[in-house]
Amino acid sequence: MKLSMGSIIRILIFSFSMISASLVVAQTDDENGGDGLPTQQELTASGPEGTLRGTLTLPVADGAIPDGTPVVLIVPGSGPTDRDGNSPFGISAASYALLAEALAERGIPSVRIDKRGMFGSADAIPNANEVTITAYGDDVLAWTRAIRERLPTTGGGTRCVLPLGHSEGGLVVLAAIARLPDPCGLILVSTPGRPLGTVLRDQLHANPANAPILNEADEAITTLERGEQVNASTLNPALQPLFAPEVQGFLIDAFGYDPAALIAETRVPVLIVQGMRDLQVGEVDARRLADSAPEATLSLVPDVNHVLKAVLSDDKAANLAAYADPDLPIAQDVVEAVTQFLEQIDE
Known part of the structure; x- marks a missing residue:
C-alpha cells in the first residue's frame, strides 16, 4: 500500500518538521490605532544571534494597561507554526490571531510570536532545526523581559506575563515556568499530558492506513527515546520526513x-483547556495533567477541535476543514475559560 505523506501529517500534532518556511507574515504597526479598537504593534525581543519578532x-x-492586568504570551505549537497560528502544512485557521483579538475585546493584552529561526524571527538563529525545548524556553524568558519593558507598571511592581502554550508550546512553557522571574500563572491549551514519543505512537496507531509502517x-x-539517532534512509519513504536527520x-x-x-x-496557578473534538490531543492528556496538579483548573470544552474552532459533529472531514478556515471564529468557550482564569489572576 502506498501512503501519502499528507495522510500521515494530517493525524499528527508533532510532525516536528522544523524547516523554516520562506513565508512572510504581514504586519502593520499600530493597526486600527486611533479608532477605539484593539491595536496591533510589532514587538521585538533579543534572540540568541538575532531579533525575535512578534x-x-x-x-x-x-x-x-492597568497595573494588575496580565499580558498573555501565546507560545505556538510544533513545526513551522507562525505567530498567527498558521503553517505551510495546510493550516490557515489563524487561531492565535483570533484569540488575541478576542482577548483584546475583553481588555486583555497579548503577544503572539514567531519561533526562533522562522518567519519574522528567521535571523534569530542560522538553522531553525537546531533547537531544543530549553532553547524555546529561553525565548519565553526573553519575551517576558521585552513585554515588561514595553508595558511597565506605574506603581513600580512587576507586570504579570502569563504564558499560554498551545500544543507543543504547552510543553515549552511547562519546562520554562520554573525559570521565569516572578511567574504569576500558566495556561495550557491542547497540551499533551504524556511524553511526546508516547503521543506520537498513539497518533500513528490511531489511523488504520498506517498499519504497513x-x-x-x-x-x-x-x-530516539533512548537518545540514539535513526538511519532515516532505511525507513519507508512516508516516514523519512517525520524522522529526517x-x-x-x-x-x-x-x-x-x-x-x-x-x-x-509547578507552583503557580494553572489553567488546562482541552477541546473535546481534538483529533490530536485528547481528554486523557488533559486529565493526566490535572491529576498531577490537583490545584490546577481543568476546562473541558465541548465541540472544540485542536485549532480552537467549534466543530458540531464527529465528522472528521469537517474537523479538518476548520484547520484551513480563518473566517471560522475562535471558539467562545475557549475565550471564556481563559478570560475567567485571568480575572482570578487579576484579583
Missing part, C-alpha cells in the same frame, strides 16, 4: 520530557 495586541490604541515507526521512536536532535530532546512530571512541580 505582535503585541492592545485593547486600546493608547496602550494604557507501524513497526518501523515504533522502532524509530523507541530508538536534521530534526532528530530536537526529537531526542523533546521525547525526554514528561509533561505530567513538570506540572507536578
Whole structure:
C-alpha cells in the first residue's frame, strides 16, 4: 500500500518538521490605532544571534494597561507554526490571531510570536532545526523581559506575563515556568499530558492506513527515546520526513520530557483547556495533567477541535476543514475559560 505523506501529517500534532518556511507574515504597526479598537504593534525581543519578532495586541490604541492586568504570551505549537497560528502544512485557521483579538475585546493584552529561526524571527538563529525545548524556553524568558519593558507598571511592581502554550508550546512553557522571574500563572491549551514519543505512537496507531509502517515507526521512536539517532534512509519513504536527520536532535530532546512530571512541580496557578473534538490531543492528556496538579483548573470544552474552532459533529472531514478556515471564529468557550482564569489572576 502506498501512503501519502499528507495522510500521515494530517493525524499528527508533532510532525516536528522544523524547516523554516520562506513565508512572510504581514504586519502593520499600530493597526486600527486611533479608532477605539484593539491595536496591533510589532514587538521585538533579543534572540540568541538575532531579533525575535512578534505582535503585541492592545485593547486600546493608547496602550494604557492597568497595573494588575496580565499580558498573555501565546507560545505556538510544533513545526513551522507562525505567530498567527498558521503553517505551510495546510493550516490557515489563524487561531492565535483570533484569540488575541478576542482577548483584546475583553481588555486583555497579548503577544503572539514567531519561533526562533522562522518567519519574522528567521535571523534569530542560522538553522531553525537546531533547537531544543530549553532553547524555546529561553525565548519565553526573553519575551517576558521585552513585554515588561514595553508595558511597565506605574506603581513600580512587576507586570504579570502569563504564558499560554498551545500544543507543543504547552510543553515549552511547562519546562520554562520554573525559570521565569516572578511567574504569576500558566495556561495550557491542547497540551499533551504524556511524553511526546508516547503521543506520537498513539497518533500513528490511531489511523488504520498506517498499519504497513507501524513497526518501523515504533522502532524509530523507541530508538530516539533512548537518545540514539535513526538511519532515516532505511525507513519507508512516508516516514523519512517525520524522522529526517536534521530534526532528530530536537526529537531526542523533546521525547525526554514528561509533561505530567513538570506540572507536578509547578507552583503557580494553572489553567488546562482541552477541546473535546481534538483529533490530536485528547481528554486523557488533559486529565493526566490535572491529576498531577490537583490545584490546577481543568476546562473541558465541548465541540472544540485542536485549532480552537467549534466543530458540531464527529465528522472528521469537517474537523479538518476548520484547520484551513480563518473566517471560522475562535471558539467562545475557549475565550471564556481563559478570560475567567485571568480575572482570578487579576484579583
